Amino acid sequence: MNLLSASHLSDWHIMGALALAGLAGPLLLPALATQIAFLWLMVVFALTWDMLGGRMGYNSFGNIVFFGIGCYAAAVVQRDGGLPYFEGLASGLVVGAVAAVLAALVFGAAMLGIRGHYFAIGTLGLGIAAGEIAAGWDYVGAGSGMALPLYPGELGSREIFFCYSLFALAALCFLVFRWLYGTRFGLALNAIRDDHDKADAMGLRTTPIKIFAWSLSAFFLALSGGLTANMIGFIDPRDVAFAGATFGVWMVLMAILGGKGTLWGPVLGAFVFHIVQELFWTYLLGWQRVALGLLIVVIVVFFPQGIMGWWAARRLRATS
Amino acid sequence: MSALLEVRNVTRRFGGVVANNGVSLTVRQGEIAGLIGPNGSGKTTLFGCITGTHAVDGGDILFEGRSIAHLRSAPIARLGLLRTWQQTRVYSEMTCAENMAISAREAQGGLLSLLRSVPVSTRRKGDDLLAFAGLHEKRGDKAGSLSFGQQKLLEFAMALMNEPKLLLLDEPTAGINPTLINGLIDRLRRANTELGVTLLVIEHNMRVIMNLAHRITCLAHGEVLAEGPPEAVRADARVLDAYLGVA
């Protein structure tokens, strides 16, 4: 039919605008480079959570595990590898991605058969157990965490570098997911979400589909972990790498806030949430975490359909 | 005609309730078989046993001569044996067209084959079958927004999309507007004759099943009460008793 329908065209418009912003942002606003880098990290968080939670109906509180594996793999490889900075970083990212995908295969085979709230609570346990194990394990610095090697470039160039790296990662993640959601695989994810038993009874190979989806999320999360650890320069087991009560919950919240199971919802949710969160940190000194808890409750209770859902309902009302 | 499905002495318990007690029945290649019985007589449970939702406590089930009693529902479906549900099961947040696309044979393939968009031929076939079920103008609507009767039709069309050898239908006319029932009977027959799908139909409406089925099995209290051509089963005093006694 009409390949250049209105929605199709605006999709490309938004992507173009975002690409421009992503490329120009750090140059125009170098002082905000770290914040912008975190924004792209949040986009990766929301997109990867949404593949399971929004598209497949598996609400995970444990995706932070793969981020943490990425952090630690990079830190260990860069500490013990004896390589120059960028070679070390690159190998750390590769090792982290491989380790996270292997972990996703194992955890996926074990846990993706678990349904509903058992899966949600089980993955919550997974994330916290990982953080606690890291916090007690001397090889990875136990409770005091690990420091990463110093970025070799001049002052201020580190932020710019990681800002662009995380932007590239977020863009790649978005494009890959966007393509996937247009294939039979995307439809299969939705089928599993809407009625798992029916999908089984129609002969879909649900187990490999689910494990592949989680592995793909793990892949992008591990890369984002390695980059973020290097950007911050330090990882704490509970507050950075396996930060279940912050990053781990934010993933869920951003996807829901934007509208889960939609293409742009997670991206939108990440933008809105990140800005709100920065404002909290600026204006609610000392109480920002309390406010975040409250924000979660308010969003979930009063706004569970998200911005995209609200928008769609409004448009529907306008046309009918 | 050879046997496509053979159920041999299948028993299934739920705690103390024996929902199926040594049930045996045969569905022959190409026929329309009927399964009747009062409410709670174990018809739906038997479908669950055949298609892998329930564990079977005793007996065996053969499809094309091989035992499927211990297979899960997905491999059974890939052998060409599908079912529909009494309470309907469709993918409610997906459009009717998407429901059809993901029900195609090729969607049962491995991961690599899933990483492709739905081919035009599949879309067209889905549209044709939606038209066959009388749902063509709903193709862009979410399946969850359809009425109960429309969902039943969609579920039937999804099953046909998969080109099964044997299709088990659980009360296909329940909840359908009575004026549309004759049209539905006609579609079931055409699925059988034109698309070559063997059918095993649970049906409550006696007029429908007498009209439709070549052979009928009657269950009561989880056991086979009578079996044979429609006229013989209808004339059987025990069948009359079971219906009058319970319903």
Next chain:
Amino acid sequence: MLDNLSLFVQYPPLAADVILNGLLIGSIFALAAYGMALVWGVLNIVNVVQGELVVLGGYVTFLAVQAGLPPLLGLPLSAAVMFCLGWLIYRAVIFRVVDKDIFISILATFGLSILFQQLANAVFGSDVRTVDAGLGSLHLLDGTVTLSHVKLLAFALALGAGGALWLFLRHARLGQAIRATAQNPRAARILGIDTNRVYAMTYALNGALCGAAGSLAVMAWTIHPYVGLPYTVRSFMVVVVAGVGNVAGVVGAGLGLGALENVAGFVFGVEFQIAFVFALMVVILVWRNAMAARKRGYLE
């Protein structure tokens, strides 16, 4: 780790001390788990804020003792205060999610959990708190086994509360209404039961149970703002193992978990005790699922 294990085997009185103390601490888990089972069974909600209710109950007793009250008075006070807080939480948040998708209620109670955890941290600071109940200890086997009287009290209370709960659900009017609502809310409404009130009272009762558990926890053990989630996960695990409607099972599973956890803390080191709790839950869920999947079926 292996050294600890061999020490454990070679020196039985030490093993007895670790296991018995764990069992007694487990009675606190059982108390919190009754509440979770109630809320789960009646409201069909997995209450992730459970552990924070326990911790807040502990702070109530801590504040009461600071204000000069005798520690044992802190116990009923914690229960009463947390009963009211439970009722308030229901009125403010829970009743809005009670009929929604279960994930929504999990996320909402998770948000409450973070909220209370951070509030406790902002108000009371992150220090580890404990209260000396001033009750002394029981010494067995020449002093190798030391059981504080507070733990024995916790044990007695957990058993007593279990029995009382059982009687209440069976014989009290409200208890019967709660059971009717748990079985079929629609039918209960038709029979004239105000299910909204039943939900509120159930959640408040859960608050009281958590308050008592927290009061015992601060006297027999320690609390700080971040131990809430472990209590939630312990309660969850106990209920999953015991089943939602099984009071005796909850006692057994709670005590067993306490003992197991203490042994694990001893063998692997205390720094891994929390990791053990969470990993154990994952293992239980995976195992349960594997058992169900063996027989063609899936668990919902």
